[in-house]
Structures are given as structure tokens and as C-alpha cells.
Amino acid sequence: MKGVKGRFLKKLKFVSSINSFKQSGQAFHKSPSQKFPNQKNLSPEIHKEELDEETPLKLHDIPDKENFKPASEIIETELISLSNFEKNCPPGGEDSVIFYTTSLRGIRKTFENCNTVRFLLESLRIQFQERDVSLHMEFRDELWRLLRGRAIPPKLFVKGRFIGGADEVVTLHEQGKLKKLLEGIKVLSLNSSPCNGCGNIRFVVCLNCNGSCKVFRDGDSEELFIRCSECNENGLIKCPICC
Incomplete structure (x- = not known):
């Protein structure tokens, strides 16, 4: 009983001390000037002059996020050229695009890779010669002779330069370099x-x-x-x- 009475007296003293603290007129929180003594108290006029001195952002200074490209990517795209690829010219391919393919569906991955490269070339609407090794044995022998071994289509040649297979062509397209390599090739009209x-x-x-x-x-x-x-x-x- 004495313990309960002692705790009650302590709480009563604490409440009375808070009431006396409020009556003395002291605030719990300091004013903004007291809270940050180093902060300058700027008048509205001075603050307005400082805002007027700021240079407004012009519309043409805002970068276009859709067309914006990193500088490294732009440099890589500009430096790409056919001279970076092996010189290996198929018959009649000095100034044209030669695409070795197959129409056989025996190997599904090979058939799909050929369709992928064909789709990319057709989407760019360029003129290219498609040489189906499954329809003409001479095309197969021609491809094997160019690559010095048994080569599996698809294989792409541009102006006498060997570009590569499906993986290489798709990578160049994703990097925006394939279109640059095909510059100078005749473009098909929309009515073709x-x-x-x-x-x-x-x-x-x-x-x-x-x-x-x-x-x-x-x-x-x-x-x-x-x-x-x-x-x-x-x-x-x-x-x-x-x-």
C-alpha cells in the first residue's frame, strides 16, 4: 500500500511541475529564428529580386528523352563501317546485298533464324538477293567455298563484306548499326x-x-x-x- 501511494505522489508532482512550466510562459518549441540561429531572415522583396535574377529555362534547353542517346552510343554508330568486316565477296555481290538462306524446315532454329534476318532486311525496304541453298546446290557450294567450310545459313554479305549470321545481324540492328551498313543500297519503293x-x-x-x-x-x-x-x-x- 505504501508503494502505490509513493508512485501516485511522484506522478502528482510531475503533473504539477508541467503546469507551473506552462504558467511561466516558456514555450516547448523555439521560434524559427532561434531554432536556426545562422539562417538569414530575408525579406520578401530581397527574395523576389533573387528569383528575378535567375535565368529562366528555355524550351530548347530541355533534352528530348525519346531522341536522346548517350555520347558513347553515337560515337560507336558513327564509327561503324563496312571496312570493319572481312572482305569476302560472293559472285555478283560487289555493290549489292547477298543473303544466303534455306526454305527447309528440317531444323526449326535454322529456319526461324533465316526468317528473322529476312524480316529485318524487308523492314528496311532494301533490295537484296536471296540465295536459297535448299533450292539450288550451286548456292550451297558457293557459300561453303566463301566461308571455307560447311556453313549453315543464314549468312549475310553486304558489298563484298561478310557481316555474319543471325546473331550478328540482330545485334547490329539492336545497336542501330545495321541501317548504317546498308547505306547506298537501293531502296524499294512503297509500290513495289x-x-x-x-x-x-x-x-x-x-x-x-x-x-x-x-x-x-x-x-x-x-x-x-x-x-x-x-x-x-x-x-x-x-x-x-x-x-
Whole structure:
């Protein structure tokens, strides 16, 4: 009982001391000038003059976030040129774009990579020669001879320079460098349409053997058919309209 009474007396003394502190007129918090003694008390007129002296931000000084690029990226894009790539020119590719591809779907990744590179070239609307190694054996041998080994398409050549496969072409496009490498290449018009003869496949069925690779042989020979000399191993000939 004595302990409870002692605690009550302590609380009563604490409350009475707070009341006496308030009655003495002292504030718990200091005024702003007392709180920060080093702060200058600027008048509204002086503050307004200081604001007037500030140079306003002009509209053309604000950077455009959409078109803004780091300086390092701009320098890299400007320095890129075809001279940085290996000189390896396919037949007839001195001033053009040669794209080796395949239309076979046996290996899905290879087929999709070819479609990716073709899509990028078509999106830039440049004129390029597509050489399908699955339709013409000479194209395959030509590619292997250029790269000195068994090469898997897609492979891209620009003005006699070997650019690379799908990974290299996609990386250049993401860095904004592919378009610069293709400068000077003829751009297709918006009204351009596929070839009426082959639909841009570049090959049509041989009219001499109808795609059988065999023709009838006249005479008394036992061999009634001989190999057609006008078509390739698939019974195809190059389109006479676009090639």
C-alpha cells in the first residue's frame, strides 16, 4: 500500500511541475529564428529580386528523352563501317546485298533464324538477293567455298563484306548499326510488288522437263530418257523475269 501511494505522489508532482512550466510562459518549441540561429531572415522583396535574377529555362534547353542517346552510343554508330568486316565477296555481290538462306524446315532454329534476318532486311525496304541453298546446290557450294567450310545459313554479305549470321545481324540492328551498313543500297519503293513469275522465290519449274529432271531421247538407243540439261537437281530453273 505504501508503494502505490509513493508512485501516485511522484506522478502528482510531475503533473504539477508541467503546469507551473506552462504558467511561466516558456514555450516547448523555439521560434524559427532561434531554432536556426545562422539562417538569414530575408525579406520578401530581397527574395523576389533573387528569383528575378535567375535565368529562366528555355524550351530548347530541355533534352528530348525519346531522341536522346548517350555520347558513347553515337560515337560507336558513327564509327561503324563496312571496312570493319572481312572482305569476302560472293559472285555478283560487289555493290549489292547477298543473303544466303534455306526454305527447309528440317531444323526449326535454322529456319526461324533465316526468317528473322529476312524480316529485318524487308523492314528496311532494301533490295537484296536471296540465295536459297535448299533450292539450288550451286548456292550451297558457293557459300561453303566463301566461308571455307560447311556453313549453315543464314549468312549475310553486304558489298563484298561478310557481316555474319543471325546473331550478328540482330545485334547490329539492336545497336542501330545495321541501317548504317546498308547505306547506298537501293531502296524499294512503297509500290513495289513481288515478281509475277516466281513470287520472289527466284526459281520456277523447268518448262523443258516439267520438273522431272529427265527428257525423252530420240533414236534407237536403249536409254529412253536422259538428264535434262536446263534445270538443276530439283527440276528448277532461275526465274526468267526477275533473275
